[in-house]
Amino acid sequence: MALLALEAVQTDIGQFHILQDVSLAVPEGGVTVLLGRNGAGKTTTLKTIMGLTPAKAGAVTFRGSDIARMAPHQIARLGLGYVPEDRGVFTQLSVEENLRVAARGRDLRRKDRRLDKVFELFPDLRTAWKRRAGNLSGGQQQMLAVARGLINENALLLIDEPSKGLAPVVVEHLAAALRQIAKQATVLLVEQNFALAAAIGDHYSIIDDGRTVRQGEMTDLIKDAELKQKYLGVAS
Numbered sequence: 446m447a448l449l450a451l452e453a454v455q456t457d458i459g460q461f462h463i464l465q466d467v468s469l470a471v472p473e474g475g476v477t478v479l480l481g482r483n484g485a486g487k488t489t490t491l492k493t494i495m496g497l498t499p500a501k502a503g504a505v506t507f508r509g510s511d512i513a514r515m516a517p518h519q520i521a522r523l524g525l526g527y528v529p530e531d532r533g534v535f536t537q538l539s540v541e542e543n544l545r546v547a548a549r550g551r552d553l554r555r556k557d558r559r560l561d562k563v564f565e566l567f568p569d570l571r572t573a574w575k576r577r578a579g580n581l582s583g584g585q586q587q588m589l590a591v592a593r594g595l596i597n598e599n600a601l602l603l604i605d606e607p608s609k610g611l612a613p614v615v616v617e618h619l620a621a622a623l624r625q626i627a628k629q630a631t632v633l634l635v636e637q638n639f640a641l642a643a644a645i646g647d648h649y650s651i652i653d654d655g656r657t658v659r660q661g662e663m664t665d666l667i668k669d670a671e672l673k674q675k676y677l678g679v680a681s
């Protein structure tokens with residue numbers, strides 16, 4: 446059984462039919478990459494999973510239970526972490542305050558162990574502990590955004606385009622951290638940078654114009670020049 450499954454999901458935003466037919470199976474463990482052109486519906490898919498733009502039809506199941514009609518805070522409490530495209534860090538707050546706000550208020554000692562994990566993956570956040578998030582570099586803000594998802598015992602992390610606008614060396618650091626994270630949690634990653642997606646993805650799913658067009662193993666997609674060209678604009 447997949448950890449998370451979407452079946453024939455449709456989502457409207459206002460009067461617009463954004464997701465028309467999205468089906469997605471995220472196996473437990475590793476990294477599943479959600480791919481597709483700009484405007485294909487990747488962000489809306491993540492928001493639909495989190496209940497932020499609820500599905501109007503279709504099924505969303507997590508560990509076999511229907512979550513499609515649950516409120517975002519209830520979904521989060523099941524162990525789903527969401528790292529939004531705009532990062533969602535509070536620029537006026539310090540790194541410490543951002544993580545305290547993100548931590549769901551239970552089991553603080555466990556939280557401290559989570560913090561050790563965060564520092565191990567992102568040493569910059571220890572150094573910048575008391576600094577305002579707004580004064581961090583773009584890469585450090587992205588690390589903080591991911592750290593907010595790690596501070597709780599999440600089984601599934603949804604991460605939307607973390608590499609956007611970052612320098613290659615920072616992207617490499619982030620990629621290594623995501624691989625580490627995926628050893629203990631499942632990651633559903635939206636990523637436009639195909640080289641990065643190919644390097645860290647185990648499974649893939651492609652969305653085009655609000656519909657799922659293909660999913661499978663990343664190793665198969667890497668070999669499929671036609672598929673990459675057609676939906677991702679990746680030249681062979």
Ligand SMILES: Nc1ncnc2c1ncn2[C@@H]1O[C@H](COP(=O)(O)OP(=O)(O)O)[C@@H](O)[C@H]1O
Pocket residue numbers: 458459461463481482483484485486487488489490
């Ligand atoms: N709040 C909104 N109101 C109207 N249209 C929206 C809104 N959010 C997204 N869309 C549209 O939905 C489509 C999918 O958007 P999105 O999920 O952000 O795509 P992606 O993340 O793949 O780039 C796009 O055509 C976008 O313009």
Ligand SMILES: [Mg+2]
Pocket residue numbers: 487488489530
């Ligand atoms: Mg998007």
